[in-house]
Amino acid sequence: MRIETICTGDELLTGLTSDTNSRFFQEALLDRTGLTVRRGVVVGDDRADIIEALQQAVSRADVVLVSGGLGPTSDDLTAECAAAAAGVPLVQSDTALRHIEERFKARGIVLSENNRRQAQVPQGAEVVLNQEGSAPMFIQRFPAGALSTPLGMNGGCLVFFVPGVPREYRHLVGLHVVPRIAALKGSPEVRKLALLKTTGLPESHLDERVAPLAVKYPKVLFGFRTHPPENHLKLLATGATEAETSALLEQVVNEARAVLGPTCFGRDAETLPGVVLARLEARKEFLALAESCTGGMIAEQLTASPGASKSFYGGAATYLDEAKTQWLGVPEGLIAQFGAVSSECAEAMAKNVREHTGVQWSLSTTGWAGPSGGDAENPVGTVYIGIAGPDGVKVVKHRFHGDRERVRSFASTTALDLLRKRLEGESS
């Protein structure tokens, strides 16, 4: 089955934004069906370009995924180009219009004429409602034309049109597009995927550690995905039956976890903040934070998990030195003597926030996130991470590389991982 993608949008061709959607589709497609995309095309908001790209794609491919250009504005041209490429008129979808009307009504927003345009689809297209936005998804079958050389699939090409807004794209592609392609493929082979998530281990080391397992299990595909500060090991098992595939996958997961040791913090949908919260909840313990250079990032990551209130007390983003003194009781003299970016300050922050709140655990961060600041002893990228618990306070000094965002993100993950290892009884 030959699959192609077309992304539309001037902003994808002028350096304003990158196409992150296609990677989501590629991964989901590979995981679910073992298929890969053969060609990806990006075109601007230009009628002739969109129509030409569409006609060429349907002449080559069995399935095409088109994204973007379904919004309410005048530069959203995809539906009319789809109709033009197929030689059919645009017609109003009553279901889509009703969906849009209800959506706007629920939000108390007045429906504009432009929003009604979003209910126009090419004649003959199947409409799939979009629970995450107003633009509907639609599916259109292009027959094998005079110029076309499709590889099969009833002699035509199936084209999925989805909005380009990432949240809507992911929702519709995950829920409708990939499952339909999987059904079209119709292979009896069962595939199962596991994702093992690590942090603190470079991708090349991860690869080396599991290399012997990849040789031992040829029916499992080993892949690596880097999502700094995390590296993920992707295991895709293939088998004849559900039971056989599950058994094979679990065996490899167990052996991989054994060689990865404590660097592996979770599996599949587990997140590092989620794992930390679950460990705390199981112990009926609470965490408080005192963040300086991470400025609320650790708190934000923890509270992204529903139910964080079962083990997260709260956090102080004490950005100014005055805040460290006033909220956390870090002595002015300590900051004057050692500086705010120091082991002493990180220790006082962690110790004091734990004592003031009466919780079992606390984490603190203080460092130079850059681009300015730092000195010879503590250059930009230096972060002191403090952890306080029932058995005392400890501070670890790190040096992270990269820009401000990267330093803050690595510091947040490293702090959470420090607590995770402590809770799991590992010495870090």
Added chain:
Amino acid sequence: MRIETICTGDELLTGLTSDTNSRFFQEALLDRTGLTVRRGVVVGDDRADIIEALQQAVSRADVVLVSGGLGPTSDDLTAECAAAAAGVPLVQSDTALRHIEERFKARGIVLSENNRRQAQVPQGAEVVLNQEGSAPMFIQRFPAGALSTPLGMNGGCLVFFVPGVPREYRHLVGLHVVPRIAALKGSPEVRKLALLKTTGLPESHLDERVAPLAVKYPKVLFGFRTHPPENHLKLLATGATEAETSALLEQVVNEARAVLGPTCFGRDAETLPGVVLARLEARKEFLALAESCTGGMIAEQLTASPGASKSFYGGAATYLDEAKTQWLGVPEGLIAQFGAVSSECAEAMAKNVREHTGVQWSLSTTGWAGPSGGDAENPVGTVYIGIAGPDGVKVVKHRFHGDRERVRSFASTTALDLLRKRLEGESS
């Protein structure tokens, strides 16, 4: 001048890696020449696909930038495909071979037969040495063929072939490709881009508000881009000279800002947190936060800006009710009577954090981010946002839609925007 790009590499189609090179080229091209790419194609390491993509691109475009597939391994097919597409043989470039030999000698590495392959280029191609790697860049002119309809440029298409390794790509594209395109262009037409950023205005309303301007200024391209919770208006002006284009763009920017009013918070690289911090800094005032449902997100967004310490005091992510009481002095009785998700609680949080820290401004958030929680009066998505300043405290109740992340993100942006409008003297 019509410009297209082709990126080759299986890894770009299987979710393993994203194409970040194209964005670099697009930005450099726009900045330097005002030109934009018309189409971007990604193909795998497959001879037929590469040749077809190349032939189609040279039949449409004046300039094509091809990247990837110039390495030493067997799946590096670009040079042979270029030769096949042009109908010429591959020949050895002595300059390229000498460069490779010297490079390996300097590093004390033995030259393999595969590395010698990297000196093979299509006959007639111009070789440009690559100071960042062993694969040379080459430039090949494709004549206007029977099927081609090029727009000009001496009736043919100029194709640049560069390695896909980001460091090498950026070096060669910045040093050779973009300057050559700028020289080719030699046209007096200048393009300039402005981005106006809004929040609190649906995309369709944004479009309607500026529609009369788009009619009035046909030499300015109006585009829209949604980055929830923000919507951006993109203005691309075209003119004969630098001065004329700048004047036109500034005129349209001013008129657009006038019709957008206070919903427009910034321009180009400005961010909402950055604008808030700048407004505070100009007034020599400070902000403190008391976040519940946003759990540190506002603090995180503010501290993502370097120099946040000039106007951000710090924030308390008071997630538990105990934290609200203990850190912010919100009376237990108030929470018992009205609940933590209430106007009263938001007011007390904002008022108290301002008083305790002694700063001029404070923001508070408390609400149900979901998926669980809420009641008939305050369903999931309800967020109370408090703002306290020299002229008192005010609380606004909002109802946001979507998942937990979306509610938190909209609440954070709405809170920051409330302060921005207050600082800019607007009543919200």
